[in-house]
Amino acid sequence: MIDTDILQRKLDRERKARKQAESILEKKALELYQANLELKQFNEALEIKVQSRSEALFRSEKKYREIMENMRLGLVEIDLEGNILKTNEVYQKMTGYSAEELLHKNVKTLVNFTAFDSALEDFKSLAQTSIELELIKKDGRFLWVLISGAPIYNESKKLVGRIGIHYDISEQKKLEKALIEAKEKAEQAQQAEQQFLANMSHEIRTPLNAIIGMSHLLESTKLDQEQQEYLHLILNGANLLQSLLSDILDISKIDAGKVTVVHDIFDLTEVLRRIKETFLFKAREKDLRIELSIDPLITHQINSDPLLLNQVLMNLMSNAEKFTESGSVHLSAKVLQKREEKMTIQFLVQDTGIGMSEEQLNRIFKRFQQANELISRDFGGTGLGLFISKKILQLLGSDIQVQSTLGKGSCFSFELETEVSNLPNKPPKGSQQSNALVATYKGKKVLITEDNSMNQRYITSLFKKWQVSFDLATNGLEALEYCQQKSYDLIFMDLQMPIMGGMEATEKIKTQSINQKTPIIALTASTFLSQKNKALESGMVDFISKPFVPFHLKKVLDRYLVQEDLALQTQAQAKLQSYSYHTELDVDFLQEAYGNDFESALELFEIFIETVPEQMSRLSIQNETSDNYHILHKVHPTFKMVGLSDLSDMAKSLHDVIADIPSIDIENRIKSILEKYHKDVLIIESEIIKLRTYVA
Amino acid sequence: MKGIVFTEFLDMVEQEFGYETVDHIIEASKLESGGVYTSVGTYPFSEMLQLVSNLSEKIEVEIPSLLYAFGKYLFNTFLSSYPAFFNRCEDGFSFLDSIDSYIHIEVKKLYHDAELPAFQSTRLSESQMELIYRSSRKMSDFAEGLIDKSMSYYKHDYTLSKELLNPDGSEVKFLITLK
Numbered sequence: 001m002i003d004t005d006i007l008q009r010k011l012d013r014e015r016k017a018r019k020q021a022e023s024i025l026e027k028k029a030l031e032l033y034q035a036n037l038e039l040k041q042f043n044e045a046l047e048i049k050v051q052s053r054s055e056a057l058f059r060s061e062k063k064y065r066e067i068m069e070n071m072r073l074g075l076v077e078i079d080l081e082g083n084i085l086k087t088n089e090v091y092q093k094m095t096g097y098s099a100e101e102l103l104h105k106n107v108k109t110l111v112n113f114t115a116f117d118s119a120l121e122d123f124k125s126l127a128q129t130s131i132e133l134e135l136i137k138k139d140g141r142f143l144w145v146l147i148s149g150a151p152i153y154n155e156s157k158k159l160v161g162r163i164g165i166h167y168d169i170s171e172q173k174k175l176e177k178a179l180i181e182a183k184e185k186a187e188q189a190q191q192a193e194q195q196f197l198a199n200m201s202h203e204i205r206t207p208l209n210a211i212i213g214m215s216h217l218l219e220s221t222k223l224d225q226e227q228q229e230y231l232h233l234i235l236n237g238a239n240l241l242q243s244l245l246s247d248i249l250d251i252s253k254i255d256a257g258k259v260t261v262v263h264d265i266f267d268l269t270e271v272l273r274r275i276k277e278t279f280l281f282k283a284r285e286k287d288l289r290i291e292l293s294i295d296p297l298i299t300h301q302i303n304s305d306p307l308l309l310n311q312v313l314m315n316l317m318s319n320a321e322k323f324t325e326s327g328s329v330h331l332s333a334k335v336l337q338k339r340e341e342k343m344t345i346q347f348l349v350q351d352t353g354i355g356m357s358e359e360q361l362n363r364i365f366k367r368f369q370q371a372n373e374l375i376s377r378d379f380g381g382t383g384l385g386l387f388i389s390k391k392i393l394q395l396l397g398s399d400i401q402v403q404s405t406l407g408k409g410s411c412f413s414f415e416l417e418t419e420v421s422n423l424p425n426k427p428p429k430g431s432q433q434s435n436a437l438v439a440t441y442k443g444k445k446v447l448i449t450e451d452n453s454m455n456q457r458y459i460t461s462l463f464k465k466w467q468v469s470f471d472l473a474t475n476g477l478e479a480l481e482y483c484q485q486k487s488y489d490l491i492f493m494d495l496q497m498p499i500m501g502g503m504e505a506t507e508k509i510k511t512q513s514i515n516q517k518t519p520i521i522a523l524t525a526s527t528f529l530s531q532k533n534k535a536l537e538s539g540m541v542d543f544i545s546k547p548f549v550p551f552h553l554k555k556v557l558d559r560y561l562v563q564e565d566l567a568l569q570t571q572a573q574a575k576l577q578s579y580s581y582h583t584e585l586d587v588d589f590l591q592e593a594y595g596n597d598f599e600s601a602l603e604l605f606e607i608f609i610e611t612v613p614e615q616m617s618r619l620s621i622q623n624e625t626s627d628n629y630h631i632l633h634k635v636h637p638t639f640k641m642v643g644l645s646d647l648s649d650m651a652k653s654l655h656d657v658i659a660d661i662p663s664i665d666i667e668n669r670i671k672s673i674l675e676k677y678h679k680d681v682l683i684i685e686s687e688i689i690k691l692r693t694y695v696a
Numbered sequence: 697m698k699g700i701v702f703t704e705f706l707d708m709v710e711q712e713f714g715y716e717t718v719d720h721i722i723e724a725s726k727l728e729s730g731g732v733y734t735s736v737g738t739y740p741f742s743e744m745l746q747l748v749s750n751l752s753e754k755i756e757v758e759i760p761s762l763l764y765a766f767g768k769y770l771f772n773t774f775l776s777s778y779p780a781f782f783n784r785c786e787d788g789f790s791f792l793d794s795i796d797s798y799i800h801i802e803v804k805k806l807y808h809d810a811e812l813p814a815f816q817s818t819r820l821s822e823s824q825m826e827l828i829y830r831s832s833r834k835m836s837d838f839a840e841g842l843i844d845k846s847m848s849y850y851k852h853d854y855t856l857s858k859e860l861l862n863p864d865g866s867e868v869k870f871l872i873t874l875k
């Protein structure tokens with residue numbers, strides 16, 4: 001039983017508690033009301049804020065939209081498959097479709113570009129990319145646009161599509177196209193120019209070939225002294241014309257970018273020694289030492305362009321030699337830096353010649369300008385050599401330096417960075433001995449294909465002289481017909497001919513005749529390498545550039561007709577122990593001079609044939625006495641070197657007295673020297689061929 | 697301390713021992729509130745201590761056991777008043793995890809003057825959980841009652857051990873292991 005007091009207290013407590021709770025709740029309700037009020041105010045403030053924000057947003061959106069519209073940017077939103085979700089007015093105008101038509105169309109159907117899928121892939125991997133594409137408009141026309149893409153993400157940062165901003169670049173494209181066309185036109189024009197040069201060179205070389213060739217033939221006929229002199233004037237002029245032509249063509253080749261660097265691994269020391277030997281021979285004519293120093297660090301073969309390097313060094317050396325009457329020309333190669341596979345070599349060509357003034361120095365590398373006109377008159381040449389050297393060195397990544405003091409000498413130098421191979425240099429050539437048969441063309445058949453009648457006569461008369469049996473075709477078609485009936489050991493093929501050209505004929509002979517394996521040699525007046533390459537591509541094995549001298553032709557005959565014979569007759573070779581020079585030559589002297597080193601003999605004979613005819617062609621009774629004196633001074637020792645002792649004596653004795661005797665005597669003696677020379681030179685030519693086969 | 701704790705406590709006492717005992721422990725204490733409690737009010741924690749120790753004396757039961765029993769009792773109140781707190785958890789461990797990270801946070805939101813303990817829970821393994829109680833009110837026995845009820849509510853077979861990290865009882869480590 002519960003006490004009533006207790007019950008009273010319980011009731012009391014509960015009433016009080018209720019009141020307490022009521023007042024707490026009332027207070028809370030008031031708080032709540034106030035909180036609500038505040039919340040409402042906050043809400044209102046928030047709403048105002050949101051509104052102004054969204055207005056701002058709307059405004060800025062509008063602003064950007066306007067910018068886009070003003071900039072005429074087309075906008076398209078696509079999903080991951082490329083289906084269009086949204087477009088703007090500009091995009092609609094660009095494509096020519098309405099907004100409704102575009103909806104759900106796939107953008108791939110709107111572009112003229114197969115690589116578009118990969119571009120889309122790019123967009124998928126969030127990368128922002130821009131691409132140039134052609135849009136296909138509703139009417140089927142195309143529009144060039146630059147598209148810049150950006151990924152679109154949903155709230156949970158998942159990639160859901162992309163937006164493409166299109167910019168109309170058709171104007172730029174038009175411009176670009178016009179520029180490309182203009183460039184192509186310019187290139188065509190340049191090509192036309194080159195073609196013109198090639199044709200010109202053909203046009204000039206063909207008659208020049210005839211002139212030189214016929215002159216050589218004339219030489220071996222009976223001529224009186226006067227006729228001989230005229231003939232040598234002709235040869236002199238033709239030779240000058242030829243060297244001028246080849247210089248000009250060199251320049252135009254360089255200008256046209258036709259000269260390319262062809263790297264090869266070669267023995268630099270061998271190249272340098274050969275250059276020295278060449279000039280040693282030339283220098284015998286005057287009181288001039290040719291010196292060569294090679295850095296002992298150059299132990300291995302290098303990787304560079306041996307032909308271009310040789311051409312530059314030859315140019316510099318012949319320049320030095322030309323302008324130095326006495327003293328020395330010093331060629332040196334010095335290693336400036338060597339690191340495992342790389343080496344920097346400095347080349348120096350130093351002479352004790354006439355030197356140049358400051359003002360002359362400034363001009364020497366320019367086209368067609370020599371240090372002074374006097375020099376150019378005195379020493380001949382077109383003045384293009386240094387310019388060509390400078391250009392070639394630029395191709396090799398180098399540049400030419402020059403130091404010079406007037407009256408003291410000049411020094412040309414350049415540095416070349418090359419790779420060093422692991423091949424050691426060859427030891428200098430000793431006297432190697434080999435035996436060979438005398439060249440014979442017996443039983444060999446040659447086909448000549450040549451349309452120019454002068455050249456025909458030139459070649460055929462040479463072949464008759466050398467007892468080569470041949471057929472003559474005047475165009476490619478005729479050649480092909482011959483080749484289908486007879487088999488030949490060698491075919492000469494002119495490149496430019498009517499009815500059927502040389503290349504086409506070669507290709508046909510290689511496939512449709514019984515002469516598929518016969519070596520075919522191109523006869524070309526074109527000096528362009530590309531022309532020659534084409535010839536080689538079409539199946540020809542070699543080429544002779546017009547104009548050619550008998551020697552060139554014979555070289556080729558030997559290479560393709562004689563060596564094969566030799567290979568068959570190695571047994572006969574073994575029996576022959578020694579070589580015998582032509583009996584007309586000073587055999588005693590030659591044997592004393594070269595002993596068994598027939599290679600050196602051959603080299604000197606070759607150098608002789610390369611240099612002396614040019615000098616001799618300038619020997620003339622119409623010259624100033626001093627000019628003839630100089631020529632005789634230069635040539636008389638060289639005659640001796642090839643065993644033409646009588647001729648050498650004739651030249652020397654005239655040289656010694658030329659200033660003191662009457663001009664009529666000079667005239668007669670020059671005539672007889674030339675007469676003898678023209679006979680002797682043929683002996684030298686055939687001697688070279690004999691020596692070549694012997695040495696090989 | 698929140699009024700609900702007082703009203704629930706007194707309800708429990710009335711239920712177990714009759715209103716005389718309620719009246720007794722109130723009358724035996726010197727209470728600022730005069731023993732008048734409403735669940736929405738807030739009262740000094742010291743009053744709770746007085747009530748509990750008076751009850752202990754009266755019925756001759758140790759205070760820890762009383763608090764443990766009160767914890768168990770209060771669990772049922774929580775269960776019927778706040779079913780949402782239980783429904784969001786699938787097992788005992790995740791429910792215990794949620795005291796500190798969720799339930800007491802919600803409580804604090806509702807009663808911003810509530811004084812709540814800190815619970816630091818760590819899952820030692822699939823079957824073991826460590827729960828560290830920290831509070832200046834030293835009511836770990838009350839917590840133990842709540843923990844036991846929670847675990848059996850989720851129908852777990854388990855053992856519960858208890859270790860004082862601080863001798864005064866303000867820091868206690870519970871280790872609950874599922875069998």
Ligand code: HEM
Nearest residue numbers: 697698774778781803810811812813831833835839842843
């Ligand atoms: C639905 C679940 C729960 C609710 C609504 C709840 C609510 C509350 C409230 C209102 C208080 C009083 C605070 C004050 O008076 O200032 C409290 C205190 C307390 N709660 Fe909870 N609680 C819950 C679950 C738990 C559980 C599962 C535990 C067990 C570990 C626990 C442990 C405690 C402890 C020990 C106190 C006493 C205060 C202290 O020790 O500092 N609570 N809780």
